[in-house]
Amino acid sequence: MKLELRGVTKRFGxxxxxxxxxxxxxxxxxxxxxxxxGAGKSTLMNVLYGLYKAEEGEILLNxxxxxxxxxxxxxxxxxxxxxxxxxLIPVFTVAENVILGHEPTRFGGQLDLPAARKRVREISDQFxxxxxxxxxxxxxxxxxxxxxxxxxALSRDAQVLVFDEPTAVLTxxxxxxxxxxxxxxxxxxxxxxxxTHKLREVREVADKIxxxxxxxxxxxxxxxxxxxxxxxxxxxRAVELTIEKGKAKLxxxxxxxxDFSVIDxxxxxxxxxxSFDIKAGEIVAIAGVQGNGxxxxxxxxxxxxxxxxxxxxxxxxxLIGESVREILDEGVGYVPEDxxxxxLVAEFTIAENLILDRTxxxxxxxxxxxxxxxxxxxxxxxxxxxxxxxxxxxTRAGNxxxxxxxxxxxxxxxxxxxxxxxxxxxxxxxxxxxxxFVHSRIVExxxxxxxxxxxxxxxxxxxxxxxxxxVMYRGGIVGIVPGDxxxxxxxxxxxxxxxxxNGKAA
Amino acid sequence: xTTKKQKMVExxxxxxxxxxxxxxxxxxxxxxxxxxxxAFREIxxxxxxxxxxxxxxxxxxxxxxxxxxxxxxxxxxxxxxxxPGDMLQxxxxxxxxxxxxxxxxxxxxxxxxxxxxxxxxxxxTLSFATPLIAAGLxxxxxxxxxxxxIGGRGQMxxxxxxxxxxxxxxxxxYGIHLVVALIAGIAAGALWGGIAGYLKAKTGAHEVITTIxxxxxxxxxxxxxxxxxxxxxxxxxxxxKTPGMKDTAILPQLFGPxxxxxxxxxxxxxxxxxxxxxxNRSSLGFQFRAVGFNPHAAKTAGMNVNRMYFYVxxxxxxxxxxxxxxxxxxxxxxxxxxxxxxxxxxDAITVALLGxxxxxxxxxxxxxxxxxxxxxxxxxxxxxxxxxxxxxxQSMIVLFIAAPPLVRAxxxxxxxxxxxxxxxxxxxxxxxxxSK
Numbered sequence: 001m002k003l004e005l006r007g008v009t010k011r012f013g014x015x016x017x018x019x020x021x022x023x024x025x026x027x028x029x030x031x032x033x034x035x036x037x038g039a040g041k042s043t044l045m046n047v048l049y050g051l052y053k054a055e056e057g058e059i060l061l062n063x064x065x066x067x068x069x070x071x072x073x074x075x076x077x078x079x080x081x082x083x084x085x086x087x088l089i090p091v092f093t094v095a096e097n098v099i100l101g102h103e104p105t106r107f108g109g110q111l112d113l114p115a116a117r118k119r120v121r122e123i124s125d126q127f128x129x130x131x132x133x134x135x136x137x138x139x140x141x142x143x144x145x146x147x148x149x150x151x152x153a154l155s156r157d158a159q160v161l162v163f164d165e166p167t168a169v170l171t172x173x174x175x176x177x178x179x180x181x182x183x184x185x186x187x188x189x190x191x192x193x194x195x196t197h198k199l200r201e202v203r204e205v206a207d208k209i210x211x212x213x214x215x216x217x218x219x220x221x222x223x224x225x226x227x228x229x230x231x232x233x234x235x236x237r238a239v240e241l242t243i244e245k246g247k248a249k250l251x252x253x254x255x256x257x258x259d260f261s262v263i264d265x266x267x268x269x270x271x272x273x274x275s276f277d278i279k280a281g282e283i284v285a286i287a288g289v290q291g292n293g294x295x296x297x298x299x300x301x302x303x304x305x306x307x308x309x310x311x312x313x314x315x316x317x318x319l320i321g322e323s324v325r326e327i328l329d330e331g332v333g334y335v336p337e338d339x340x341x342x343x344l345v346a347e348f349t350i351a352e353n354l355i356l357d358r359t360x361x362x363x364x365x366x367x368x369x370x371x372x373x374x375x376x377x378x379x380x381x382x383x384x385x386x387x388x389x390x391x392x393x394x395t396r397a398g399n400x401x402x403x404x405x406x407x408x409x410x411x412x413x414x415x416x417x418x419x420x421x422x423x424x425x426x427x428x429x430x431x432x433x434x435x436x437f438v439h440s441r442i443v444e445x446x447x448x449x450x451x452x453x454x455x456x457x458x459x460x461x462x463x464x465x466x467x468x469x470x471v472m473y474r475g476g477i478v479g480i481v482p483g484d485x486x487x488x489x490x491x492x493x494x495x496x497x498x499x500x501x502n503g504k505a506a
Numbered sequence: 507x508t509t510k511k512q513k514m515v516e517x518x519x520x521x522x523x524x525x526x527x528x529x530x531x532x533x534x535x536x537x538x539x540x541x542x543x544x545a546f547r548e549i550x551x552x553x554x555x556x557x558x559x560x561x562x563x564x565x566x567x568x569x570x571x572x573x574x575x576x577x578x579x580x581x582x583x584x585x586x587x588x589x590p591g592d593m594l595q596x597x598x599x600x601x602x603x604x605x606x607x608x609x610x611x612x613x614x615x616x617x618x619x620x621x622x623x624x625x626x627x628x629x630x631t632l633s634f635a636t637p638l639i640a641a642g643l644x645x646x647x648x649x650x651x652x653x654x655x656i657g658g659r660g661q662m663x664x665x666x667x668x669x670x671x672x673x674x675x676x677x678x679x680y681g682i683h684l685v686v687a688l689i690a691g692i693a694a695g696a697l698w699g700g701i702a703g704y705l706k707a708k709t710g711a712h713e714v715i716t717t718i719x720x721x722x723x724x725x726x727x728x729x730x731x732x733x734x735x736x737x738x739x740x741x742x743x744x745x746x747k748t749p750g751m752k753d754t755a756i757l758p759q760l761f762g763p764x765x766x767x768x769x770x771x772x773x774x775x776x777x778x779x780x781x782x783x784x785x786n787r788s789s790l791g792f793q794f795r796a797v798g799f800n801p802h803a804a805k806t807a808g809m810n811v812n813r814m815y816f817y818v819x820x821x822x823x824x825x826x827x828x829x830x831x832x833x834x835x836x837x838x839x840x841x842x843x844x845x846x847x848x849x850x851x852x853d854a855i856t857v858a859l860l861g862x863x864x865x866x867x868x869x870x871x872x873x874x875x876x877x878x879x880x881x882x883x884x885x886x887x888x889x890x891x892x893x894x895x896x897x898x899x900q901s902m903i904v905l906f907i908a909a910p911p912l913v914r915a916x917x918x919x920x921x922x923x924x925x926x927x928x929x930x931x932x933x934x935x936x937x938x939x940x941s942k
Contacts, residue, residue, distance in 0.1 A: 189814070260698040304806065311550040325808035334806065342806040347799045356796060357807035372787070372936040394938025 001078055001159035002026055003048075003063055003191050008116045009056035017043040019215040020057065025160065025191045029502055030182060032202045033195045034221075035212035036234050036431035037402060041195045044212070045162050049081050050074040061160070080153025084143050084165040090138035095120050098152045123151050127184050142289075143174035150181065167201055171289050172459060172491030176249055179205050197234070197432075198460075199227045236431045243439045246447065248467045251280030254451040255301075255420055260295045260310035262475075270296045271466045272475035273310070278420075278451040283442065285454040285466035285483075288494055293475035294455045295337055301453070302334050304325045314420055328357055331419030333445075335409055336427050337455070339402075343409045346398030350390055351379035353397045354412050378415075386411040387437065403434030410441055421445050424455040439464060459487055459494075521631020554867065556910060559917045562872065564902035568895055569601040576600035603892050611884025612877035627880055629765040633837065635876025636770045637662075637829035637850050638662045642857030642868040643781045644699075644825030648713075649863040650785060651818040652798035657702055657717025658826045660724030661695040665827025667728050668694035668750050670834040671738060673755035674841070683754035688773075688831055694874050695827010696820045698724060703819025707812035713819065721851075729844045740841060748841040757836040769798075770832035775869075777825060782865040784821070786940050794818050795941075826851060856900060859907050875900065 001476040003025040010018040025031040035041045046052045048059060050068030057067045061077055067073045071081075095116040128146045135146055146166060153161055163182070163480050167175045176377045182205055186192055196202060202209060202223070204458035206274040209221040211233040218233055232238050255278040262271035268444045271293040278284045286294050299305045301312055303324040312319045319327055328334070336342035344353050354373060355364045364371050364378075377392035386407045388401055398404060406426070413421065423442060442465060447451050462469055466483040471493040478493045573579050579600055582593035610616065612631045618624045641658050648655035655661075669691025678686060702720055705711040730738040732746040740749040757768040785791040796804040797814045805811050829850055834842050857875055861867030882896035906913050 128874055300808070319905040323808070323810070324805065325810070328808045338807055341800070341802045343803060345796050345800045345803050347941055348796070349939060349941045352792070352796075352941055355792075356803065359789045359792055359807075359809070368788050368790060369783075370787055370789060370792060370939075372939045375939050394941075396941065 001191055002060075003079075003160045003193075004060040004063070005048070006058050006060065008044065008047055008054045008059070010040075010047055010052055010054050016215050018047065018054070020216055021212070021215075023210060023217070025193055027191045028041060028186055028189050029207045030186050030192045030194055030205050030489050031122075032206035032209045033212060034194055034197065034199075034230060034234060034261075036197060036208055038431070038435075039212045039234075040215040041212055042164060043215075045164055045193070045195065048074065048162065049079060063298065066468055075158070077158050078157060078159040079160025079162065080152060080156060080160065081162045081164065082146065082149045086149055086150035088137045088145060088148060088337065091136060093134050093136055094131055094140075094148050094151075094224055095133040097148055098133075098155050100152075102156065103116070103141060106252075109170070112285070120151055123154050123230060127181060128152075129181070129355050129432070138246075142169050143171070143177060146178065147181070150185075152439045158190070160193070161185060162193045162195070164195050164477070165197075166194075167196065167198060167250055169197050169290060171438055171494050172487065173495055186498075199230050200460075201229065203227075231432050237433075242464060243436065243443060245465075248283070248446065249449070251449060253277040253281075254280045254315055255453065256313050258311045259312075260297075260300070260312060261308065262293070262300050263307040263309070264296065265307075272477050274472075274475075274477045276470050276477060278453055279396065280395065280451050281446055281449045282467045283446050283452040283454055283465050283482075284468050284470060285456060285462040286470050286472055287456065287459065287462040287466075287490055290471035291456050292472045294457075294472055295424070296335075297472070298337070298367055298455055301327075301422055302332065325360065328416075329360075331417055333413035333416060333418045333421040333450075334415055335406075335421075335423040335473070339405050339409050344397045344405055346396065348397055350383065350397055350400075350408055351375055351393040353408050354379050354382060354415075356412065358412075358416070377502050383413040387439075397490050402429045403431055406434065406438060410438060414441060414445060418450050421452045422455075423452065425457065426454065427456075427458070427461060435461075461485065462490070463504045511599075532934065535537065555909065555912055557862060557867070557871070559913050560860070560903050560906035563906050563913060563916060564899045565605070567902050568899040569605070571898060572601050572604045572891055573597045573893060596908065600889075600891075604885055604890050604895070607885045607888040608878075608896075609883035610881075611618070611888075612881030618857075626765060627884070629761065629767040630880040631873065631877045632771055633766040633768065633876070634879040636768075636774050637832045637871045638853055638857050639774045639869055639872030640777055640832060640877050641826045641829035641850050641854030641863060641879065642861060642872050643777055644822040644827075644917075645830070646858035646861060646863040646865070646868045647781060647785070647794070647853045648818060648822040649858055650791075650798050651714050651794040651814060653703075653815065653818060653822070654800065655699065655702070655717055655819065655822045655826070656714055656855065657699060657720050657724075657823070658829075658854045659847045660717070660721040660851070661698045661823045661826040662830035662833070662847040662851050663724045663728045663844070665695035665830030666834045666842060667731060667738060667830075668827075669831040670842055673751040673835055674757075676751045677752070678754060680754050683752065684757065684835070687755045687829075687835060691831030692824045692827050695830060696824035699823015699826065700816065700820040702823075703816040705817070707816045713815075725844060732844055742912040745843070747843045750840045750879075751835060753813075755835060756839050757832070768836040770836040773832070774872075777828060778865050778869045783826070785865065790817065826854065829854070853900075856904050860903055873899040 005021060007020045007022060007025040008018050009020050021044055033041050043052065047054045050070045050073050056368050059068065066077055068077070090102065092100070095113060098120050098219070106112045120131065123129070124131045129151065131144060131147055132153065136217070137148060140148070145287040166178060170178060179201070182192060182194065194206065205222045209223060209230070211218050211221060212228070213234060213236055219235060221230055257277065258275050258339060259273055260275065261269055261273050265269045274297070276284065283427040287296070288294055296305055300308050301319065303319065303322055308320060309470060314330055314332065319330070340346065345356065358364050364375055376393060382388070383393060384391065388404050388407045388411065390404060397408060400408070421442070426438050426442065430438065442452060442454065454465050463483070468480055468483055469490065470480045471478045471490060473494065474494040478496060478498055530909055554790060576596065578596040579593060580595045586593050611627050613628050615624050615627055617628070617908045641662065644661070645655050645658060669687045672687040672690045676683060676686070689882065698720060702713050704714040705716050706713050729746060732748065735741070738748045740747055758771045759765065760769060785795065793804065793809050793814050796807070798809050801811050830847065831845050833848070838846065853875060857871045858868055860874070861869070861871035878896045878900060882893045885891050885896070886893045
């Protein structure tokens, strides 16, 4: 089925999220929609899926104008969506999830599960998915859960499939498998829209590439274009994808973690007996798929995890048992994983956020009173130094874009006298331009002799920053390898395999 | 090193040129909290315009109620189509009569001879407003830290009991006696609020539950003391009532015996200034607000969230306790019974909401409610309109404030967040630092 969007325009108040977007996707084609966060890709797909109503423009399927008033209409017309966050019920089986929303019934409203199982098996066999219809979704690995989402769309005879940032939650191996599936679907004559901001994936599967920036289509690119070309189209200027990083000038081991474990509130061992150390002037990156204990490890370092075993020491003194305040005062800078929850107070001004963790005394507090003049000068300076784009220091943090929010967090942490920098997912959700900025700041801190711990689920980021890489899997460290370790080996380690042979991506 | 720095600067420059449009493009940031905290926050962060409009809408509805219940209006409605003028006139007379007597009872009475006599109602309004403002500030402080202090009654009773006990049983010189009684009352209120704060900090017990329960504990405890000889009960009496305050402990009248207004009003003005400083200029208030908006970020930034809960309940209880002190040392100096709180602990919640939990907003809201109280009596006396109409108007105000989208739709106001951003952007320098 051929999909065509003509002049689609969607506004939110004064903000134009989509500005006259034209897009044609032919059957048997993988069309990649490439753009930074906030470029309007997801808005466009929500218009296509009937979740938003466009102010102007039309959607055509096989040259017929469609009028969707909700996702139900879009599904009936043959559009299927594979969401970034799965829309599955964990305690239901695969078959039950697949029929959710259009349950086949027999006489008297009885649920026809055998038919559903049969349908799952048919689709599964057709594309070689290898999914058991009776398995409970919560027991399945993430990659398989995603296949269930795909089956769900296919079971409704979707001819146009939209994949919204599908690889964000996958290991590199699972990503490769997904690419194969997408190619198979293409062979079967489906029209596929693939939304992403990861350049490597784009070049691997895309037949056509449409680049979106600030709500507008800025152009088409061919899959043979280089990463740099694609990135500069996305950002609108030349971008350096690999930051320049000199050789590390290593000092003494500063952060030493020994036989360390974290027990979560329900008594599970989420970090299991790990040991590593970071030298002054070194970046150690922790790689791994989301949810393998990285979050808990970082929280434990900063003093946010109540139940731990083993020891963490910084420059010889143990951090275990100290409060967050004491640990911050020891000179630990912390860029939390989720800036909206842990890093910023959205209702506070930029200035207030810049001293969020410095309320315990001079220079910003004297005799219990905030030093507004000093704070205003400080904030104005940091606004300039970190290129935070806002109307002024009085702008609320919640009104900033993700990149500028992260710059506020970085500015706050890097303006203290640091003995250790812990950065968890420092560029999650940021555009390419901001990524470049954040990375160069982290490297700058390293070059100033600060030991840096970076936690990231993005292999690109790990490879770009790390002097050494520790790979975490199910709470343990699979191995600590040099920063120039090949990606496929890292990928295998992220899937839990210890180093053996010259593992090639499966 | 230097080359890298230069490159950085260049990058910064070029990026500044490239996309100056990416300011403020994500409207949905920070919506990670539950729906309820979101709604709660919206109620508290509305603009002053919203408060004024809520009052206007409530007064209009109050007017409709006055008209509908008026007997003349009902009579003339029978022959409305024959002579519509009669009914319209009746409506006008009943509504305007009611509100003008409310005004005359609350601010200025034109029918009394001379300015000094005419302005008496205003003094009465201020006097009614005084404890409301104090308690409203206490509740508002709790709101700002994300706590809902419904324990105003208990904290007031404890504050009143402690101040009253010092006031009638001690013999101290002028001035000192008053100060000691004040401190005792404020400390007792702080203690009673602090218990709820301590329970929240240590066990996570929700402050709504504990403060309500502590209201009962305080009520029966104070009632027991009031009816036990040798405790608070007046000697030689069987009534659950204390003896009168000694002269040395009474808050002095500001404008002589003819005017009701006492020095408690000045204390409340000072308290408003203090709370403003606390919230907007002090490190402690900064932490209160951070905890109120986002306890996760506060914790990550090294603040002791539980300790802040305890502190804020101490301060909140102290301010509500001050309301109790003002009642026994200023308003009712002839001895008090267990009804001394007069519902102020609960009215304070409305006052805090109407004042958007901002110190001067609470001050203004307290004045308005004081005016309602003072004017309500004269409205009843002059026009025979039940004082409950005032209660209805007050309740409507709460309703409208709790349903901001409703008022926005009624008066076609923009969404508050957009408005706030636009306003804040023009301010620069030190004034811009603190979030409004």
